[in-house]
Amino acid sequence: MHPVIARAPTFRPQTDSYAVTAEFYDILQAEADERRVRHLYGREVAKARVGVLDIGAGTGRVTLMSLAESQADVYAVEPARAMRTSLMTRLAALPARQRERVTVHPHALDEAALYAVADVAVCHNTVACLSPGARNALWHAIGAALVPGGSLFLQLPPAQLPARTILRVLPEQRVGEHTYGGRMVMSTAGNRIHTRADYWVRGAEGVLREHTETFWMWPASRAQVIDDLERHGFVPLPGHDDPAVLAVTLRSPW
Ligand SMILES: C[S@@+](CC[C@H](N)C(=O)[O-])C[C@H]1O[C@@H](n2cnc3c(N)ncnc32)[C@H](O)[C@@H]1O
Incomplete structure (x- = not known):
């Protein structure tokens, strides 16, 4: 028998978002998305030396790609149980040596208590569905989870409201x-x-x-997202011009 570690109930309750979508996510989107995340972030995660943070890991597309492209530890943060179930199934199929480099955090990032664990963070297809308040909490938590000089690669939300359906x-x-x-x-x-x-x-x-x-x-322009991130200590990283992705780096305190 192992003792149950009692914790103060400070976490938000488990979310059942993606309960329907999880079943269809990989069969309908995985193949195209796999190529896309490798193209968008593969070279960046390969440079990680401290760790890779996958924010909103979902069923594990960026996590799996990071384990393949980088030798660093990987932190997969995924609060939705349904998505995490597919992620865990994927991780279970990996060789033990690869699996021991990845840790799954079953919370929103701002509840995961991750401090200075990574020098590369990826946030793919996640920010669009966060309210402005949740984004604010996320920027703060990313700043804490990255080491100074670490970089964040973020898929931007839609820039504006759609004029028609x-x-x-x-x-x-x-x-x-x-x-x-x-x-x-x-x-x-x-x-x-x-x-x-x-x-x-x-x-x-x-x-x-x-x-x-x-x-x-919630739509937000690239300039708005940069402004928000600048308030949390990030500055744009030159040399990244994919219109869908924003690259920023965490200023060093010195
Ligand atoms: C649309 S899915 C994308 C999953 C994956 N990044 C991909 O592209 O396949 C967005 C994921 O972000 C997760 N998420 C939402 N808010 C989050 C937060 N504050 N911190 C970490 N993950 C979050 C959701 O549970 C969901 O699985």
Whole structure:
């Protein structure tokens, strides 16, 4: 018998966001996203010497790529149980020597108590769904988790509210006798973007099941995000011009 370590209940309760999406996330998006994260962040994580921080690790795309590209320890931060389940399944399939370099933190980053653990942080496809208040807490926590001089590579949220409804159809995928499909429908609602994710599974006889999950997104321009990050001690890193990604570095205190 192992004693249960009692902790003050300071953490927010477990979130069930992504409870629907997790089932469809990898089958509909993993292949394209895998290439994308390697292209966007592969060279940067390869330079890590202290550690790599994957903020909003999801099902593990950036985490797995970082373990392959870098020799440094990896910190995968993922609060949603459904997404973390896929992440853990992926990690379980790794050789033990690779797995011992990655630690999974089942909280939002601002609750993970990570201090000076990494010199490279990646935050891919995560910030868009955080409210301005949650972003503020995140910037502060990233500043604490990085060593001075460490860098953050961040996929930017949409720059503005959509003028009309946007439909993004995910390419259908075959699994045995079934076809999996999905689409995102994004529309403006006040100062936020209402995002409805619809998923379906079809068999020979027609639609077998359908599911929907709703997300909210807050737009922010690149300049706004840079301003916010500057207030938390970050400065833009020159030489990174991908319009979807912002690269910043944490100022040294000296
Ligand atoms: C859209 S998913 C993207 C997952 C992964 N980065 C990818 O691109 O495949 C965003 C993830 O961020 C996580 N997340 C949300 N707020 C977070 C926070 N404050 N700290 C860390 N992760 C967070 C969510 O639980 C979710 O799994």
